[in-house]
Amino acid sequence: MWCRGTAGLARGSPDAPGLLAMVEAFYGRAAAMVEAEAAAGVAGAQWDRLPWVRGLLETIRRCSYVLEVAFPLRRDSGTWEVVRGWRAQHSQHCLPCKGGVRFSSSIGVDEVKALAALMTYKCAVVDLPFGGAMTGVRIDPKKYSEHELEKITRHFTVEMSKKGFIGPGIDVLAPDVSTGEREMSWIADTYTHTLGYRDINAQACVTGKPISQGGIHGRHSATGRGVLHGIENYITNTDYMDCIGLSPGFPGKTFVLQGFGKVGRHTMKYLHQYGARCICVGETDGAIYNPRGIDPKELQDYEQVKFSSEGSAPCCQAGSSGVSCSFQSHGTIVGFPKAEPYDGSILEVPCDILIPAAIEKQLTRENAPRVQAKIIAEAANGPTTPAAHEIFLQRNILVIPDVYVNAGGVTVSFFEWLKNLNHVSYGRLSFKYEWESSYYLLQSVQHSLEQWFGKSRGEIPIIPSPEFQARVTGASEKDIVYSGLAYTMEQSAKQIMAMAARYNLGLDQRTAAYLCALEKVLTVYNEAGFTY
Ligand SMILES: NC(=O)C1=CN([C@@H]2O[C@H](COP(=O)(O)OP(=O)(O)OC[C@H]3O[C@@H](n4cnc5c(N)ncnc54)[C@H](OP(=O)(O)O)[C@@H]3O)[C@@H](O)[C@H]2O)C=CC1
Ligand SMILES: O=C(O)CCC(=O)C(=O)O
Numbered sequence: 020m021w022c023r024g025t026a027g028l029a030r031g032s033p034d035a036p037g038l039l040a041m042v043e044a045f046y047g048r049a050a051a052m053v054e055a056e057a058a059a060g061v062a063g064a065q066w067d068r069l070p071w072v073r074g075l076l077e078t079i080r081r082c083s084y085v086l087e088v089a090f091p092l093r094r095d096s097g098t099w100e101v102v103r104g105w106r107a108q109h110s111q112h113c114l115p116c117k118g119g120v121r122f123s124s125s126i127g128v129d130e131v132k133a134l135a136a137l138m139t140y141k142c143a144v145v146d147l148p149f150g151g152a153m154t155g156v157r158i159d160p161k162k163y164s165e166h167e168l169e170k171i172t173r174h175f176t177v178e179m180s181k182k183g184f185i186g187p188g189i190d191v192l193a194p195d196v197s198t199g200e201r202e203m204s205w206i207a208d209t210y211t212h213t214l215g216y217r218d219i220n221a222q223a224c225v226t227g228k229p230i231s232q233g234g235i236h237g238r239h240s241a242t243g244r245g246v247l248h249g250i251e252n253y254i255t256n257t258d259y260m261d262c263i264g265l266s267p268g269f270p271g272k273t274f275v276l277q278g279f280g281k282v283g284r285h286t287m288k289y290l291h292q293y294g295a296r297c298i299c300v301g302e303t304d305g306a307i308y309n310p311r312g313i314d315p316k317e318l319q320d321y322e323q324v325k326f327s328s329e330g331s332a333p334c335c336q337a338g339s340s341g342v343s344c345s346f347q348s349h350g351t352i353v354g355f356p357k358a359e360p361y362d363g364s365i366l367e368v369p370c371d372i373l374i375p376a377a378i379e380k381q382l383t384r385e386n387a388p389r390v391q392a393k394i395i396a397e398a399a400n401g402p403t404t405p406a407a408h409e410i411f412l413q414r415n416i417l418v419i420p421d422v423y424v425n426a427g428g429v430t431v432s433f434f435e436w437l438k439n440l441n442h443v444s445y446g447r448l449s450f451k452y453e454w455e456s457s458y459y460l461l462q463s464v465q466h467s468l469e470q471w472f473g474k475s476r477g478e479i480p481i482i483p484s485p486e487f488q489a490r491v492t493g494a495s496e497k498d499i500v501y502s503g504l505a506y507t508m509e510q511s512a513k514q515i516m517a518m519a520a521r522y523n524l525g526l527d528q529r530t531a532a533y534l535c536a537l538e539k540v541l542t543v544y545n546e547a548g549f550t551y
Pocket of ligand 1: 195196197198278279281303378399429
């Protein structure tokens with residue numbers, strides 16, 4: 020295979036200042052490549068084909084709807100303030116739209132539009148029947164009490180309900196930065212008791228819920244597990260590893276993680292389980308380094324120290340579900356005793372795999388030349404600017420793009436949504452039947468052997484292998500979810516790699532992933548038609 024594709028390098032791209040400009044630059048590159056081939060493939064008069072395809076591509080690029088909300092909040096202190104937020108529905112080529120809810124003091128309408136567009140492309144890459152959406156609420160959640168956060172979440176949900184920006188068939192929300200099960204639970208409860216009260220599927224208006232509210236086993240860890248599989252599909256591919264000069268497989272590889280939140284901590288756990296060694300973790304308030312490796316469980320335990328009855332440290336936030344909390348927390352990785360504090364830029368630490376799992380625009384024209392990893396797995400959305408993307412291509416660094424590698428979360432959200440629409444958990448109807456089928460199968464093998472060979476030496480024992488035994492007795496909803504997730508990530512990796520080969524893109528997997536997404540969305544628009 021070609022390590023350095025000719026197509027990707029030909030077009031330079033300015034280092035886009037904003038996330039929206041970045042996503043549009045990546046989109047524009049893929050759109051320009053697909054245009055001619057797409058025009059050749061559509062029906063209609065020769066002269067009309069290119070304008071038609073260009074019209075479709077421009078329609079896909081633009082965000083379809085944005086709801087801007089401003090509402091008053093009475094603080095616990097008795098003062099008032101106005102909270103602002105947005106829900107963007109980037110594309111309705113498939114319904115419902117799907118995407119997370121972010122609480123951040125730096126979010127604005129353009130970031131929300133960009134993140135919604137990424138959701139459209141991501142869902143298409145992993146073949147989920149959703150358009151893309153995103154919510155941003157401009158608050159610093161650390162400055163609000165739980166009671167205030169609940170009021171904000173519920174108020175925002177009501178506003179979205181009134182305007183058709185939430186509903187199981189319209190627009191389905193999910194966790195993102197600084198939101199989790201607790202907020203999803205408030206959203207589900209608010210919607211089902213207001214606009215959704217006559218809808219038996221109302222719970223499916225949001226995913227990432229606690230199990231008691233219709234959540235699914237495995238959603239917590241889904242994005243991290245998806246990142247594991249996303250990297251696995253490349254790191255076990257000898258062609259790609261030869262290109263970047265890395266031996267295949269996880270064992271012995273080192274990695275650096277930025278962001279020890281919901282996505283980062285699970286990514287760290289799985290990579291560690293698969294034999295890779297985390298040597299550096301960075302958070303907003305500091306970083307830690309240990310070249311011999313940092314144990315993910317020990318780090319998590321340090322961050323969330325078990326509650327001691329006399330203790331007085333603040334209660335943890337992670338996994339918050341509204342129920343009383345049984346942990347005390349350092350609330351930080353800083354001070355972890357089995358690592359040194361690290362003062363430099365963690366993105367530049369020598370390692371095999373760099374995993375930005377925090378926020379956007381971390382890898383830029385400025386620091387990209389100093390990155391020393393061979394693989395960058397974009398667990399976060401939009402961590403790499405277009406200029407950095409070009410630098411990584413030139414430096415033969417493999418970037419596994421966000422629209423593929425962090426799609427595990429939304430994939431399992433899809434499974435949760437289906438579970439809610441089906442009103443039954445995965446496997447409930449079939450587990451016992453399958454167990455009995457396996458039992459009867461073994462029994463009939465035993466009887467057949469005994470009929471053939473006789474029973475002179477007693478019954479012929481049939482001993483299931485541990486793997487078979489575990490499969491028939493130990494299957495759970497989580498097993499089914501994990502297997503569906505692994506399958507999805509594997510299929511999509513194959514599609515992206517095939518696309519990269521078709522367009523001679525070499526290591527430019529981002530453009531290949533965008534091309535996969537574009538082809539699929541284009542097909543929907545082309546076959547459905549898109550104007551009145
Ligand atoms: N949750 C999900 O299912 C999915 C999330 N993503 C993406 O993954 C990323 C992380 O999301 P998620 O884990 O859910 O969010 P969380 O809020 O759970 O965690 C984010 C973590 O990153 C830390 N952080 C923020 N800024 C920086 C920084 N500049 N340097 C180092 N650490 C930083 C935060 O610390 P602090 O709290 O102190 O600011 C926090 O610990 C986002 O880009 C999100 O869009 C992608 C797919 C799915
Ligand atoms: O599960 C979802 O719908 C969205 C998850 C998410 O935040 C993302 O994929 O960026």
